Amino acid sequence: MKSFQFLALSILLLTVSVSHAQNDKKKTESKEFKVEFEQFTLDNGLKVILHIDQSDPVVAVALTSHVGSAREKTGRTGFAHLFEHLLFLESENLGKGGLDKMSARIGGSGANGSTSRDRTNYYQTVPKDALEKMIWAEADKLGYFINTVTDPVLAKEKQVVKNEKRQSYDNKPYGNNFSVINSNLYPANHPYHWEVIGSLEDLQNASLQDVKEFYNRWYVPNNVTLTIAGDIDVKQTKAWVEKYFGEIKRGEAIPKMEKQLVTLTETKKLYHEDNFARLPQLTLTWPSVYEYHPDSYALEVLATYLAKGKKAPLYKTLVEDKKLTDEVELSQYNSELAGQYILNIVAFDKTNLNSVMDGVNEAFKNFEKEGISTQDLNRIKAGQETAFYSGLSSVLGKGFQLAQYQIFAGSPDYINQDVKKILAVTTEDVMRVYKKYLKDQHFIATSFVPKGQANLVLKGSVVAKVVEEKIVEGKEDTFDASIAATYTKTPSSFDRSTEPAYGESPSVVLPSVWKSKLSSGLSIFGIENKEVPLVQFQFQLKGGMLLENRSKIGVSKMLSELMTKGTKNKTPEQLENAIESLGATIKASATDESIIIKGNTLAKNYAETIKLVQEILLQPRWDVKEFELIKQSTLSQIQQQKADPNNIARNEFRKLVYGKESILSNNRIGTESSVNDITLDDLKAYYNLNISPAVTDFQIVGAVSKAEVNRSLADLNKNWKSKKVTFPTMKIVEAPQSSKIYFYDVPGAKQSVIRIGYPALAATDADFYPASIMNYRLGGGGFTSQLTQELREGKGYTYGIASSFDGSTTKGPFSISSGVRSNVTYESVNLIKDIVAQYGPTFNANDLEVTKSYLIKSNARAFETMGSKLNMLYDISNYNFPDDYAKQRENIVKNISIDDIKKLSEKYLNANKMIYLIVGDAETQLKKLEQIGFGTPILLNK
Template identity: 85%
Template sequence: MKSFQLLTISFLLFTGFISYGQKDAKANKSKEFKVEFEQFTLDNGLQVILHIDRSDPVVAVALTCHVGSAREKAGRTGFAHLFEHLLFLESENLGKGGLDKMSARIGGSGANGSTSRDRTNYFQTVPKDALEKMIWAEADKLGYFINTVTDPVLAKEKQVVKNEKRQSYDNKPYGNNFSVINSNLYPENHPYHWEVIGSLEDLQNASLQDVKEFYNRWYVPNNVTLTIAGDVDVKQTKAWVQKYFGEIKRGETIPKMEKQPVTLNQTKKLYHEDNFARLPQLTLTWPSVYEYHPDSYALEVLANYLSTGKNAPLYKVLVENKKLTDQVGMFQYNSELAGQYMLNVIAFDKTNLNDVMNSINEAFKNFEKEGISQQDLNRIKAGQETAFYNGLSSVLGKGFQLAQYEIFAGTPDFINQDVKNILAVTTADVMRVYKKYIKDQHFIASSFVPKGETNLILKGSTLATVVEEKIIEGKEESFDASIVATYEKTPSSFDRSVEPAYGNSPDVVLPSVWKDKLTSGLSLFGIENQEVPLVQFQLQIKGGMLLENKDKIGVANLLSELITKGTQNKTPAELENAIESLGATIRASATDESILIQGNTLAKNYAQTIQLVQEIILQPRWDSKEFELIKQSTLSQIQQQKADPNTIARNEYRKLVYGKESILSNNRMGTENSVNSITITDLKAYYNQNISPSVSNFQIVGAVSKAEVNRSLSALNKNWKSKKVRFPETKIADAPESSKIYFYDVPGAKQSVIRIGYPALAATDADFYPADIMNYRLGGGDFSSQLTQELREGKGYTYGIGSSFDGTTTKGPFTIYSGVRSNVTFESVKLIKDILEQYGPLFTANDLDVTKGYLIKSNARAFETMGSKLNMLYEISNYNFSDDYAKQRENTVKKMAIEDIKNLSKKYLNTNKMIYLIVGDAETQLKKLEQIGFGTPILLNKEQSHK
């Protein structure tokens, strides 16, 4: 998940992370890269890693279990991932709702977890006064959990996992590609042969006894690493860890799994006709190396060099010369036992994948002749440097990495060696690993093509095995997950049912904001932050889609793409190289209401990075070749969106919520017709009329002072001419007088994507934040919300559901969003409607306490990351919020009464004045929705639907 970077920045980053006993100031000046930590092992085998970071009053706690899908048995796959779900539900002393329920009370970031081939982790960041509670809770999950799992609980969670599989694999374009690759790359007896999520059949067959055996084998202290990073008292933390984890019994000895690299004795070519794909995709996969293998560092550079950037051999041939695709992705997917090296191309419409394959071979031959230059190697390492520090800029990021190194490299101290290994890569290493792992080596080639387009597949391909579950009406098992388990409590030396008290309440110090306005009209908003030697900034030029001609939607999007493709003085390749050589990124994008130019750079290179931003704004290149490439790429993305149920739902919902008269009803990428009609002259006209400092904000966070920022912008301020920009009135439809159901047909959809809502409030409306408070317990509070508790935890209908108010300076929608199993579409919509109707009348004092507890306590970690600080500046600059708006909101929360919530829900949650949109299989689901009571559903795409 993380990339890595160079080491030229020294110990400056880590002056706040000094070892616990270190008091000698001279030691802080050490130039050696170091992340300090303390490690110890309990008698039961639990590995504990502590790391101090006092920059914010927060602590990240991560429990990492050395078990993933690779520790499963054939026929019993998916258990590790199923456990990730089960472990959140309940334990003996946490009770029903488990850590999710506690998280809402203590102001945590939301307890979460993830499963890979080789490990499962559970993590959360909390205010430091809740640290003992978290240690108590994590220990309860590890040692006092299994008795609470019942057959109904298991049956319900199986449905949740099935929904996750449908959402992530079966109901999206190319969702089964990895399954096809891995089942052919790894032999049947290899632990990477199956997917982490497992097979639906195996999940369905899992018994309670199977689950208990898996728990007893793997969820033992001697197979777990506990990482605690943040503002902690080391002595006290050690005592708590010993108290709560110390008496959990050690499990059987777990032997280390040997590395299991694979070789192919022939190239395998496979194909699949994808129900959700609109464009052909080719993926090539070579056997590679395990995580942290010495060759992995050069392979990382090779993937970057071959595929990323204007001068990349694959980009030059496939994108620029042959125009077969808009991008090429190449990466390594390394795991503990083995690895794979992957090259992925989604080609343009009707492109023959044999042409793609021939072009890949041509690019490889070019690389063989030319190799990689030292300059390019340095450029790639500079980017790795910045990314490395970004990965360590939060306490959770540092905690993750320390645990990762402990488990897969044998020691957390490998964090200090890893970067040195990156730096040691030479140009000769890059060519060596290419010849060893790629050149003339066998591979897996998977061709995924739209239905009926097998003429595009790679020659010699055979039909891949893809298991797609049939979903039959009324065939799902029923269960009551609310039944309380009866069991004899696991004995303990003290009463574990008593939740520890809070520690001393942390003092929440809001970041200090500075502001300025330059003579050009450019407004500046900054926060100086010296924790890491990084700077993040964004230049927001207001306008975006709001300033477009309705007949040519997509101009702002195309302009944002083109503006970073060269300047008057630099070709696209030269500009790209100048940015990357600084270890920086500069990206531009369009939103509904702005064009954003966002940057991330090392503090020492900030001034040079801003010079490039200035050049981009003042001296656009208007490169016609790049413009045509961007148009083709945009058209390709629009085509892909037509096949993705979630994107279809987003685009159709915009039309319904904002209304035909509103410019905001459009997809800001445009349509195929509008994009085809746009010329480079249209982009120049938009630029000349609307790109002005008078409507721009510059927001910046990091290791840079106000004076330095002002100096860096002096030339831009002098040379960027101000102009008057006229904003037309933004029309937005009123809420419907009566509810209607709209249906978009995706034949064969395994899930129904649901959007329910209406145009509600602007972020600047007096009721916006109170309504947001009201929504917390409904659908804004993740697992503490009623929608999640009833549709996921109670019924197993969905993998995820939520609700939100999303306004800006203009009125935005209230939306409920989810993807549900297709054969419970009606049941889900009806249950959502019932929850909405009962929410206000049944809102309790406990609901209010949970809401207040979370919203007040979570302020301790509200501005920990650079991204959160940048968002704070965005809100201050766009909505005219005061610098201490977080404190003001805290007072609003404190004053909120039950009657206020009831009144707000009555005002803003009227189920009879909402838009109900379902994207799914009309043949099986449309008719039943008439029973909701809003008349016959309106089919939005009759020409594509079933007869």
């Protein structure tokens, strides 16, 4: 979605950019991996970066403007992010909603964007035959946009962004934490003093004139970088860029912003009683450095060493020794002008945060005594090397990296310096930056605790200023965003109103799948892919919650976590070190129907990584201490879920969809009662009964051949004894015969979380894929879906809404999911009901054309990444799909008719036979829902 993802993206980019030349230093067999590019600048100042990658017939296009919240005016905070939303809506030649409509027709990944403190970007991956269309569209947004913005459009988008703020900040645990931190860490005149999303008051006050001034100042070619990466013809691409962008006028000169590091003269302690929190949280934040500062490299290593893994001083002290929490997070958030170092700890229930602070100080003292060894430094760097390659597994990842260097380091070629600096980090550097930035330095400490538990906050804390919105019935602005803007079109040297034609259609080649069945019963599914020197794999041990005792729900989830906590011959710390020294990751998790052990490793270390997985599978440690830690961690997760309206909705919806008789009605992590009753013997019993090669599939993708894979599994095949595993008969769940409304009360909720649906289809049912085709225009097509167009784009009720059919080998639900402004709960539910009821009868030729165009053309990028190839193997192995099922589905799409869609809608979209669940504020919203016509709503938590 057009989303506020700046932190995750900046971390990804940093990870990608800091680590690939371990090979040079160690002189290993791997060749140096480089991202080649060509760079040029148009006369109007637009910087262009091109990168060729012909591994898939796709192209990623990213337009990045060097403006974020740091360049906003006081009193107009959140404007850069609001503007990001506006830029998607319309432009002179694309028309209203034109980019989203085009994205659907051309099979694109969906136009998206993100805003940070320092930049705003817009991006999409498309089949290569649509490249000229994308360049035309991006140029239209940059140069031919501003005339289309009207007061009603601005009013509507304000509501969308407000809904995003409610969803991401105001209606979730600890959502206001960073606002408190940043407003106290950075002085009022510092551009990082406010949050990227801004304040609701400032958003409300933004005027159309503000929008125009912002556009004319910052959205000019000389402040923008265009990155195009993928299967391109460089000469032709240059010509298109010049044609469509060349005549957009240069703006005023953009002054360079000077670095603005901050220093604290005192430690500040603040606290907040959080309406949604169920556990106390302590966050410590130190002033740090800007992006690419010489010390940022050692600080990155320090964060990993202090907090991540069994050997980490913070983990050892707070998790293992003092048992105050189950996780410690330490990271640096570096931006263009300054940075911050953030330690975050969610403590166990009723834990006094002063005890947590004592533990932090104790861990720091231990680090001061012991330091970091060369072995640990190399272990961390090995992980960075693998992370680098992973970040380059898509053309979009490469494009982002190149743009990042251009904007914040001055040149895409900075990669060479960047790598040298990460490799130059020494153990002395790590201790030096610790002493400079953390030891005895002032910091911001925020204690966020549940309501009524102020006794848990740090001593000396004062009440934090947290602005909480009051939502009043009938007080929101009214608007009609459908009113067309009237304006004189911006002149151009050619007719821009005609969308460019497609280029030559790409020939989509499906990955070649190979299979093996070993004598133990282990089934193998593989795809050889040498684009990057990586291997990704997963062992899928079928069973999961389906094989659990109903009174002990949570066993398979706890077992999955315990499996990677040591082996018979390796302590948990020794196993962790062995994995990380290979630059690998091995993680185990549980689903409703499986335990999955997933690995990611450099190809050169694949065989050694598999040996460790074999040890994990066949030689469990059954570590009592680790089991108790996992148990406490699970109880903590259950507590946290009780506070989050989205988790509440997910858990309650499962109960309603599957009913009490089905084991799938349970949350697979268990309940407080079931988890408290689980013993280590329960995990052993599950392992002895159900972990067998006879019910295990191994799926693998990467730079490794079938022969190498089979060799790597020979010992496992020989030593893993097969046993018969019996699966219980699943009771078929039926859809309700009439709709009912269920309500879960969260007093004071700023949003209502909506889940609507019923038990529908299994993935193996003949109608499953046709029903998914039918759902594309309803709610499966992102911004082209009717639900999004009417509830978000038309009414401004929500930040996002979607519908889907979800099934596996067992029947899964059809569901519609959204979070809406609290005071339009009834209006939203009623509108959704009407849209669903009218969907089939009103489905038309244009709907069918858009659906077919997207689903057929998107096949060009369907299997671009290693993850998507792994998912393909998962589908083939679990659902017995043919290897070319993607091509077969393409034929289903080509042959489906309007009449088919109408029949499917009639069969699977009966608005009067669904479960309607709302999680929100009952005092203001419950009574009104009686007007829907499904009787008196049933209150689930009285």
